Amino acid sequence: MSAVDELVATMARLRGPGGCPWDAQQTHRSLVTHLLEEAHELVEAIEAEGPDGQGADPHAPADDAHLVEELGDVLLQVVFHAEIARAEGRFDLDDVARRLTEKLRSRHPHVFGDVEVSGADEVVANWDALKRAEKAERTSALDGIPASLPALALAAKTMSRARRAGLALPAEPEAAATDEAALGRELLALVRGADARGLDAERALRAATRALADDLRAQERTAG
Template sequence: MTQLENAGSQFQRLVTIMDTLRSPGGCPWDGEQTHESLLRYLIEEAYEVVEAIEAPAGIDRALLKEELGDVLLQVVFHSRVAEETPAEQGGFDIVQVLTALNDKLERRHPHVFGDEEAVTGDDVLTRWDELKKKEKPERTGPLDGIPPHLPALALAEKTLSKASKAGLLDPEEMGAGTSFTTEEELGEHLLTLVAAAKSRGLDAERALRSATRKLIDQHS
């Protein structure tokens, strides 16, 4: 059996196990779960992947393998829950998830699966954004499509990146006057700001999220 065939076999095994757990006579806990109740686990597993990659001694590959499996479980779990909703009400199954993903990857890589050419990684990203805009015409604003529930720092970085690409602002100009030049110095600077906020009874997470949303509103 080839590696690809084995991957298909093991994925089918996972889907079958999930179906058994979710079906009558299966696991009571698994059978009670909903998209909403599972959400915390999806977030936790994603952060545990980060933990494995950023381990103090370098990437913990044994842990990474385990945590990636847990993330994959969440995808299969949510797909199995969605399968119980009628198709006319938006229900879907894991096959539809995979089909949509495969179609999107091929569609957004015309330089690989089509007759277009790409010279650099920047060319690929530019074309990806162009194709994404065509696929999602409802996103008319330059800052549309940013997940609103990202952690404050990730939300700010995503917003500034899109704003910069759209020519709405210059991050270098916004950051002028700061003294840090390395990630270590940046981390210390951020920690100092959080400490200062805490000493004044301010919520640094909420403050950054509010400032970022204000920027989004200004350009919506």
């Protein structure tokens, strides 16, 4: 039995008769908070390694054991959701893996087909085109962006999609930061200023991003 098969069997045992009462009562919705927490813990473990795969101390080795543990916790969420669905007769982990493999193969025709690409930028462009073709029901380049993303990620995703779709974005400030360290300080200063004035920076950015998205969708309607 492979390690993955053993994991699936363990999850089924936990949710089956005589298993764990807590595991047995979980639903897709009840696990959402845990999925978010585990994803954030994985991000923390990755970022703790630093840009060169090293820890905060450049002389310290990367903590592979920590990364393996956090990857496992995220994998558990996938297996947990798949087991809930399997018990309901809907799909199982094999179906999830099979659909993912199909997507990877169809989105990489330069690897699994006869399409030639000149570099990573063309790969991204092809990916976007294939995704649009697969999701023809979408009417906007902004469709499919999760509204639950943190405000900064939501703003970045919205502007990235708009830029790739050729939509006009607000002009950048003249004195923009030129590296991530300077950008971090600018963002921190903005949040500090907002807090001093009793303003909610997260809510403010989310509202501004919604307004931007409305403007971008209006551009698409006009262009269409």
